[in-house]
Amino acid sequence: MTHRIEPAARPYEKDMEATLEKLMPPGVEPLVLFRTLARNPRVFRRFMAGGLLDKGSITLREREIAIDRACARCGGEYEWGVHIALFADKAGFGAGEIAATVVPGADAACWTSRERLIVRLVDQLHETNTVDDELWAALKEEFEDEQLIELVVLTGLYHMVSFTVNALRLPLEDYAARFPAG
Template sequence: MSERHELDAQTRPRLMPLPEEHWDARARKLLAVAPRDPGGRVPNIFTTLVRHPDLYEQFMPFGGQLLRRGRLPERLRELLILRTSRNTGARYEWGRHLPLAKAAGVTDADIDRITEGTEAHGWTDLEEHLMRAADELHSDARLSEATWEALAGYFDDAELIEIVMLVGQYHMVAFFLNTAGVELDPGFERMGFTEGGRNHA
């Protein structure tokens, strides 16, 4: 297969969102409480993942705990998610979290820095440590002693656990999105997303 055809194959969905006319009673019950986009549309991630209803049912409370009820400040949470999205090449994850990040105070300058990594000019010390944490978890599946100690100066034990679990959660989500080829929903954009995220700084 040529490189062009291989790229085309990678960008076509392997799993399509489950059409509403194919929702059985359980899928309808699960999706009835899913977050919805303006106009009432259920995002593609949920209508695709619901093809495995048992997993969907368990996944949603865990993801909701990290995203909606976590201990980390919203802005810092979104910085970690966007850096993880960039590291994993997860276009969908990036596009869906841009509005959340901006609502939490992430600026266009921050978004530019996220694509550059820890060496970008303008990070605070804490933000630089968080970017390094996302990168280390991505590349090494653990935090270095230096990064752990640095973060421990800002966060308590529960928050340190949450940082690791948050980055891990969005790796898992990226694996699903990238492999299934879930398409970004209408009305969302990938502003600032750059390819080659796995070659992070």
């Protein structure tokens, strides 16, 4: 399967070059996702303005559980693989956590009870587009309102990212992780 829209190529417009350069570590080519969205500078800038990879109200580990699970549920291997490659170690993920982001259910032994609630939240949003009262009550016992807002918005944002990478058929980054077999 080949990508449907050719990514922007150098030379980029001057301001786009500077923007793309800031997004990646030195010497690392900007993601195919970023270069493809850069074909529409307005959409690219709005997309980047909506990012939630800064220090938020939840931990890095909690953020990555929500992001990786949302991407996995949507079949967004491109974005899942980038996040595993760039953030799994920082989030303290071992092989068990990485696999648990992809397998059905929230009962993997690697998750704490709080982390299981995140997985259940992402799964329920994915399956029903809402959260039932029972799960919401459990979430409210564990998370502050600000954290719940962040988790719900992260889930929606990474559904959108997954829809984008899947619909555009972006090729997987060479260094990114792949979904576990089976």
